[in-house]
Amino acid sequence: AQSVTQLDSHVSVSEGTPVLLRCNYSSSYSPSLFWYVQHPNKGLQLLLKYTSAATLVKGINGFEAEFKKSETSFHLTKPSAHMSDAAEYFCVVTDNSGYALNFGKGTSLLVTP
Amino acid sequence: EAGVAQSPRYKIIEKRQSVAFWCNPISGHATLYWYQQILGQGPKLLIQFQNNGVVDDSQLPKDRFSAERLKGVDSTLKIQPAKLEDSAVYLCASSLIGGGYGYTFGSGTRLTVV
Numbered sequence: 001a002q003s004v005t006q007l008d009s010h011v012s013v014s015e016g017t018p019v020l021l022r023c024n025y026s027s028s029y030s031p032s033l034f035w036y037v038q039h040p041n042k043g044l045q046l047l048l049k050y051t052s053a054a055t056l057v058k059g060i061n062g063f064e065a066e067f068k069k070s071e072t073s074f075h076l077t078k079p080s081a082h083m084s085d086a087a088e089y090f091c092v093v094t095d096n097s098g099y100a101l102n103f104g105k106g107t108s109l110l111v112t113p
Numbered sequence: 114e115a116g117v118a119q120s121p122r123y124k125i126i127e128k129r130q131s132v133a134f135w136c137n138p139i140s141g142h143a144t145l146y147w148y149q150q151i152l153g154q155g156p157k158l159l160i161q162f163q164n165n166g167v168v169d170d171s172q173l174p175k176d177r178f179s180a181e182r183l184k185g186v187d188s189t190l191k192i193q194p195a196k197l198e199d200s201a202v203y204l205c206a207s208s209l210i211g212g213g214y215g216y217t218f219g220s221g222t223r224l225t226v227v
Contacts (some may be wrong), residue, residue, distance in 0.1 A: 038127055042220070043204075043218045043219060043220040043221060044156070044206075044218040045218075046203070046216070090155050090156075092155075095158075097168070097169070099144060099161060099168065099169075099208075100146065100158045100161050100169060101146075101156075101158065101216065102158075103155030103156050103157070105154055105155050106153075106154070106155050
């Protein structure tokens with residue numbers, strides 16, 4: 001079964017410093033991978049997606065992620081954190097059918113002034 | 114384009130009562146999904162529809178949960194009878210075709226069972 005493991009349940013950074021949210025995946029085939037963000041009491045928003053094109057994927061709000069097949073990783077990064085980035089982030093992989101999404105447990109990002 | 118609409122936004126019921134949630138997907142989206150998100154966890158797929166047919170309901174607790182998508186558009190998810198552990202946010206999502214193109218999620222219905 002396709003699954004993802006988010007290696008940190010909580011990450012705290014200072015405003016203006018880099019962000020790194022780690023995700024490893026397990027898949028028996030070439031997966032589609034996503035990062036979603038969920039702000040408090042808001043819906044899930046797609047940050048970026050990897051679908052076997054370029055391995056470095058750029059998303060919204062300055063986020064990007066790199067697909068590394070040799071390491072089975074899809075880490076999310078941002079050069080400089082903003083207070084508005086504080087939210088829950090989910091790493092996601094498509095299931096066997098390529099339709100349904102399997103979510104990780106989430107990483108809570110805290111940004112301090 | 115209008116988003117995925119869900120109602121109600123919040124619902125509080127007592128255990129053993131029944132409850133229903135409604136979802137209206139983006140126009141033209143053939144695939145519709147219901148997810149359950151328990152506090153502190155990632156969303157878990159309950160059921161997937163392709164038009165008005167069920168594609169995957171392997172994680173739906175069928176003894177108490179049911180869902181339908183009449184005419185391939187709107188969908189309802191029902192719980193009867195509810196248990197305390199059903200307290201969660203129920204998210205509806207739709208996609209044009211496969212999940213590889215990304216979903217659009219609704220804002221969800223927060224259910225509290227007391």
